[in-house]
Amino acid sequence: xxxxWIALRLTLKVAxxxxxxxxxxxIGIAYVFAxxxxxxxxxxxxxxxxxxxxxxxxxxxxxxxxxxxxGSIGHFLNSKLGINLIFSWQGxxxxxxxxxxxxxxxxxxxxxxxxxxxxxxxARVLGVSEWAIFFRVTLPLAWRGILAGVLLSFxxxxxxxxxxxxxxxSIPGQTQTLSxxxxxxxxxxxxxxxxxxxxxxxMVCISVLLASGKLIPGRLIEAR
Amino acid sequence: MLWDxxxxxxxxxxxxTFELNIKLKSEAKRLVLFGPxxxxxxxxxxxxxxxITPDTGHIRFFSxxxxxxxxxxxKPPQKRQLVYVFQEYALFPHLTVIQNIGFSLxxxxxxxxxxxxxxxxxxxxxxxxxxxxxxxxxxxLSGGQSQRVALARALVMSPKALLLDEPFSALDExxxxxxxxxxxxxxxxxxxxxxxxxHNKEDVMHFGEEIIHLSDGKIISLHI
Numbered sequence: 001x002x003x004x005w006i007a008l009r010l011t012l013k014v015a016x017x018x019x020x021x022x023x024x025x026x027i028g029i030a031y032v033f034a035x036x037x038x039x040x041x042x043x044x045x046x047x048x049x050x051x052x053x054x055x056x057x058x059x060x061x062x063x064x065x066x067x068x069x070x071g072s073i074g075h076f077l078n079s080k081l082g083i084n085l086i087f088s089w090q091g092x093x094x095x096x097x098x099x100x101x102x103x104x105x106x107x108x109x110x111x112x113x114x115x116x117x118x119x120x121x122x123a124r125v126l127g128v129s130e131w132a133i134f135f136r137v138t139l140p141l142a143w144r145g146i147l148a149g150v151l152l153s154f155x156x157x158x159x160x161x162x163x164x165x166x167x168x169x170s171i172p173g174q175t176q177t178l179s180x181x182x183x184x185x186x187x188x189x190x191x192x193x194x195x196x197x198x199x200x201x202x203m204v205c206i207s208v209l210l211a212s213g214k215l216i217p218g219r220l221i222e223a224r
Numbered sequence: 225m226l227w228d229x230x231x232x233x234x235x236x237x238x239x240x241t242f243e244l245n246i247k248l249k250s251e252a253k254r255l256v257l258f259g260p261x262x263x264x265x266x267x268x269x270x271x272x273x274x275x276i277t278p279d280t281g282h283i284r285f286f287s288x289x290x291x292x293x294x295x296x297x298x299k300p301p302q303k304r305q306l307v308y309v310f311q312e313y314a315l316f317p318h319l320t321v322i323q324n325i326g327f328s329l330x331x332x333x334x335x336x337x338x339x340x341x342x343x344x345x346x347x348x349x350x351x352x353x354x355x356x357x358x359x360x361x362x363x364x365l366s367g368g369q370s371q372r373v374a375l376a377r378a379l380v381m382s383p384k385a386l387l388l389d390e391p392f393s394a395l396d397e398x399x400x401x402x403x404x405x406x407x408x409x410x411x412x413x414x415x416x417x418x419x420x421x422x423h424n425k426e427d428v429m430h431f432g433e434e435i436i437h438l439s440d441g442k443i444i445s446l447h448i
Contacts (some may be wrong), residue, residue, distance in 0.1 A: 120315040122274050126302040126328035127381060135333045140318045 004196050006173050007181040008204070014089060014177055015158035019104075022153050026104030027146060031134070033105075034112035052102040058160025063095055063167045077078035085167070092168035092175050096157035103156055108150025111142035151212040155205065178204075226251050226417060227285060229415040231271050231278035244268065244278075252434035254411060255419045256427070259438035265421045266268035266311075267433040268438070269387050272419065273308040274301035285385065294366045294438040311390040314368045321373050325349065328381040329389035348376035375407075392427060404430055 030147060033045060051059055066086045067074040079085040085091040123133045161179045168175035172183055178201045185194040225248045236244040238366065244264045253416040270276040272283060283291040290299045290314045315324050318403060319335060322341050326345050346383035349355045352372040360369060371391065378386055392400045393406065408431060423427055428435055
């Protein structure tokens with residue numbers, strides 16, 4: 001059953017990094033969308049939300065085209081930096097991050113937009129810079145809404161199957177995450193392994209849900 | 225000249241157009257803006273603080289230029305050192321009373337620590353009898369207490385002027401009288417210029433040195 005634990009560790013690593021990427025980009029981009037006016041905002045919003053509605057295999061295909069050796073980004077990474085993302089765990093991270101990006105983006109944007117503007121305005125007249133206001137007022141007040149999206153993104157990343165399989169393949173110990181390992185085990189008729197993997201996956205999911213239940217209702221702050 | 229202001233801004237939506245057009249020169253340290261709701265009082269006060277930018281005109285305070293559309297001058301609220309005190313106080317709900325008061329004394333990306341102690345904060349806690357409430361959160365305070373915290377938070381940064389939006393409106397009659405008295409004494413003691421919004425005749429009579437009567441975005445009378 002060692003392979004199951006290896007798959008679990010890999011899954012947590014991939015989901016962890018994917019969530020970290022979304023934490024930075026998802027929150028940053030959501031803030032810009034919530035506060036700024038710019039041309040084509042609705043169109044960009046739709047493009048950024050696409051991963052939520054498109055089949056993961058289609059996304060995986062896009063990623064292969066972009067990050068493959070002949071792809072525009074893949075060619076650059078390979079020739080200039082010697083990095084090849086296809087069939088690597090880093091590729092699985094990219095796939096998981098993109099698939100779960102809309103969850104952080106949507107939740108964060110809603111959280112920022114529902115904030116009363118008077119708190120940021122009050123901070124402004126007290127002489128605090130815009131960047132400091134983001135970290136000291138905006139983020140702490142919107143945090144609960146953002147966290148919900150971040151946890152969902154972690155759960156979605158750890159369950160990612162379609163795009164990951166297309167981009168990173170199914171190399172045991174390298175790119176074979178839990179959900180892919182379950183598929184492989186069933187295909188190979190190894191029911192005992194499949195049973196154990198399914199049990200393990202269910203327990204991880206329950207832990208994430210319990211953690212989110214603990215974190216989200218939390219301390220009740222009257223955010224009027 | 226204390227205040228030398230000429231501002232114009234047009235608000236337009238599908239249903240109506242509202243034009244704010246105010247010209248005003250005043251030496252009064254207690255200026256009261258009086259008028260019905262929707263007359264543009266809050267918009268005007270926010271223009272002084274820099275939270276709203278007029279379309280055209282100028283705002284000078286002690287011959288310091290805050291805004292001049294002809295010369296292309298626009299100082300952000302952070303650089304004006306006029307503190308706007310919100311009608312609903314806008315205390316930061318995630319910070320304690322003492323952290324709220326110390327907010328402007330920390331200019332970097334981190335909020336004041338929970339155990340902050342600074343003599344200038346202590347002075348205002350003492351003055352407004354807030355010591356027993358120092359570690360409470362805003363949602364645990366009454367209206368009158370919140371009002372004092374908001375004033376302390378403003379005064380701790382030694383502002384050049386205080387801009388008060390309906391400071392008594394959320395308080396009951398007896399509290400209203402005592403706070404009016406307190407604010408009046410404070411103004412005399414500190415000599416800090418105040419601009420105050422009210423739609424209550426009594427506030428106006430007790431507090432105003434110069435009264436500006438606004439209606440529909442225009443000054444309709446001046447009482448000195």
